[in-house]
Amino acid sequence: MRDLEIDGIGMTSRRTRERLIQRLMDQGIQSGKVLDAIRTIPRHLFLDEALAHRAYEDTALPIGHNQTLSQPYIVAKMTEVLLARGELNKVLEIGTGSGYQTAVLASLVARVCSVERIRPLQEKAQQRLSRLSLNNVRLRHTDGGMGWPEESPFDGIIVTAAPGEIPAALLSQLSPEGGRLVIPVGGHNFQDLVLVTRNGDEYQRKVLEAVRFVPLLAGVIR
Numbered sequence: 001m002r003d004l005e006i007d008g009i010g011m012t013s014r015r016t017r018e019r020l021i022q023r024l025m026d027q028g029i030q031s032g033k034v035l036d037a038i039r040t041i042p043r044h045l046f047l048d049e050a051l052a053h054r055a056y057e058d059t060a061l062p063i064g065h066n067q068t069l070s071q072p073y074i075v076a077k078m079t080e081v082l083l084a085r086g087e088l089n090k091v092l093e094i095g096t097g098s099g100y101q102t103a104v105l106a107s108l109v110a111r112v113c114s115v116e117r118i119r120p121l122q123e124k125a126q127q128r129l130s131r132l133s134l135n136n137v138r139l140r141h142t143d144g145g146m147g148w149p150e151e152s153p154f155d156g157i158i159v160t161a162a163p164g165e166i167p168a169a170l171l172s173q174l175s176p177e178g179g180r181l182v183i184p185v186g187g188h189n190f191q192d193l194v195l196v197t198r199n200g201d202e203y204q205r206k207v208l209e210a211v212r213f214v215p216l217l218a219g220v221i222r
Helices: 014-026 032-040 051-053 071-081 101-107 118-132 169-170
Strands: 061-064 067-069 090-096 112-117 138-140 157-158 175-188 191-201 202-211
Touching: 014 032, 014 071, 032 071, 032 101, 051 061, 071 175, 071 191, 071 202, 090 101, 101 118, 101 138, 112 118, 118 138, 118 175, 118 191, 157 169, 169 175, 169 202
Parallel strands: 090 112, 090 157, 112 138, 157 175
Antiparallel strands: 061 067, 175 191, 191 202
16 A cells, blocks of 8 residues: 555654554454555544544544544444455445545545535545545535445445435445445434345345444535
């Protein structure tokens, strides 16, 4: 993986990053590629300056508009599950948010399509991804529950907000040849992280662990 280091690391040390990597390993993350992506992507760039000093804590952090930058463990877990069967060519991300999960994916797969319903978040994410020269990403301002049908089928889909149930539109956009969807499902008080694998017209569902995400909402915000 190419070095994506950007100025600003003075506010945190490489030792701090390595402590985060060790914590992720202690929690069961095993993929060397995923751990290397977490180590390399400068998470502090995806936060406002006031919170950048907390970038390498294993915790979710606010990014405005009632949205959060996901906990590094969750980013690593969802990415590891998505890539568990090998390298993927094209992945759809629902909920660009800060762009951090997008950047992790872009360092590991050939092509990332990412949708975001909140225009200011999308615009900031685009600036950050451009700054990192991650040119294998396409962003779109749209309702995440609808996915990106024009770009389907996808080898993998990752969803960073929780619907009450899995949107049929996303299932239909999975590749019928082993396409994988990683998605939190449930209400405000209880959610499960779920893996759905498509083979032809069959969808195998597996519950992975309890999680907490912001809800997946409909409609775009300009």
